[in-house]
Amino acid sequence: MASVGFADCAVLPKSFPAGLTDKLLCAIMYLLNQYNWYKGVEPVEIIISGNSSKPIYAQITEQLKAQIMDGTLHAGESLPSMRSLAKSLHVSVITVQRAYEELQRDGFLETTVGRGSFVADQNPEIYREEQQRKAEEHLLAAAEIARVSGISLESLVQALTIFYREEE
Template identity: 65%
Template sequence: MEIILSNSSSKPIYEQITTQIKGMIMSNELKTGDALPSMRSLAKSLHISVITAQHAYEDLQRDGFIETIAGKGTFVAAQNKDFIREEELRNAEEKLQEAADIARRSGISLSELVQILTLLYKEV
């Protein structure tokens, strides 16, 4: 599991970790039952404080992405497909909101924006 942190990002470090681990789980790079490094191990490998790693793991656990079993470790939780879809939909909405804001500021019409999105969507 490779996590890349950016000091120049506006996102806090724990959020960068959370986002990347969620992405690995949603893309199936990390599968249900896969073990994650301990908080101390993660902190050591990323050169961050254990408190930052703990914050990331707490967020992931709260959101249902991971589960911690006392004495055994932290693992990727069994995912509810509806939950994953909802998370992805929320992510897409954020990106589309950003695109809509740029289009409004730049004078790009809604029909042009829809046309661009349609082309990008069908490109794959």
């Protein structure tokens, strides 16, 4: 999310009433973004879905993990404070705290009291495990489709073997 100007109030939810309130909130969001930019904290792009069956903390965790894995967030990069992120997402600080704690436990974040949370140096083993977990999710989906469609295990293994060897 880039810094917003006063003319660009896209940071506000569409449900806010028009008028002075939304202009004031937009000004506050603008100042918060400017402060974060000054402090060297890049805003993170997180989209919370109210229709998802996943808890909000899990949505935050997954999206931050994905941004770390794909290089959008780099090792040593500062993340917004829990309070700041909670405010920008309109969620509880406890929700963000739970997401950060899970990311820290999994080795994706380092948190220091008084300094904040930072993207941890990437451990190649953690990266490999995360990629394997993603592959297993896709394989599970493929297995379920094959089972329902009457595709044999042998055909599925043969297709996977062909796809795997295509890259070699």
